Amino acid sequence: MSGPWTQWDHVLKVDPDKELAGDDTFADVCTSGTDAIEIGGTTGMTEEKMERVVGACREYDVPLFQEPSNPGVVIEDPGLDGYLIPTVFNAGDPFWITGAHKEWARIDEVEWDRTHTEAYIVLNPDASVATYTEANCDLDTEEVAAYAAVAERLFGQEIVYLEYSGMLGDTETVAAATEALDDSTLFYGGGIRDYESAKAMGAVADVVVVGDLVHEEGVEAVEETVRGAKEA
């Protein structure tokens, strides 16, 4: 279970449905110092929008992973380093646990060698990913840690992803999930806006994921979060 993410501290998630901020370019995004770029979002995804971001980033050294939110937007592009495929462990609708995956294997020739697993635990009930998947976000720290252990031990998930998209999460919960894991890598995402929040979450998670900040504030703000995650 070892992938390049075991060496990462910081991931930038670029949403193909959102614009870059100010005068930022994809060159700025790719040279921000982040360890990898994940391309994905919940709503408004199309193959064309995915292609646009991969096309703009492929000439840079930063690893590029697609994170599809449904089977219809997976693109085949040699510029990609691989696919990170979510499974939402606390989804209310089993489509987001195995149904979408079954459909994907049915309609596509999946490149299994380049496909990796991400066990999502969605914790902000107001995020679109929570409504989309009908997630049960009413979980205490022990339950989140138990989901993390199950994801690693019973389901062999390479990455466990605590998804607080849009809000800053609880550091004790994140720490408990990290402690529940031996081999899997704990990603934390949600509400990281500056050096301090990146450092605080970087201290309890293996990898911090920064999303909306790049679209709302821009690459300079993201660079502060890279510094925070690296110094944690």
Ligand SMILES: CC(C)=CCC/C(C)=C/CC/C(C)=C/CC/C(C)=C/COP(=O)(O)OP(=O)(O)O
């Ligand atoms: C099997 C395949 C190929 C796909 C299915 C994959 C699954 C289960 C997707 C479920 C939804 C999910 C976990 C999407 C990942 C991307 C994500 C969480 C983006 C951030 O979401 P928000 O911040 O809530 O959304 P917006 O920023 O788009 O509003």
Ligand SMILES: O=P(O)(O)OC[C@@H](O)CO
């Ligand atoms: O947009 P933010 O709140 O930074 O969240 C990052 C990421 O976890 C979203 O999938």
Ligand SMILES: [Mg+2]
């Ligand atoms: Mg978002």
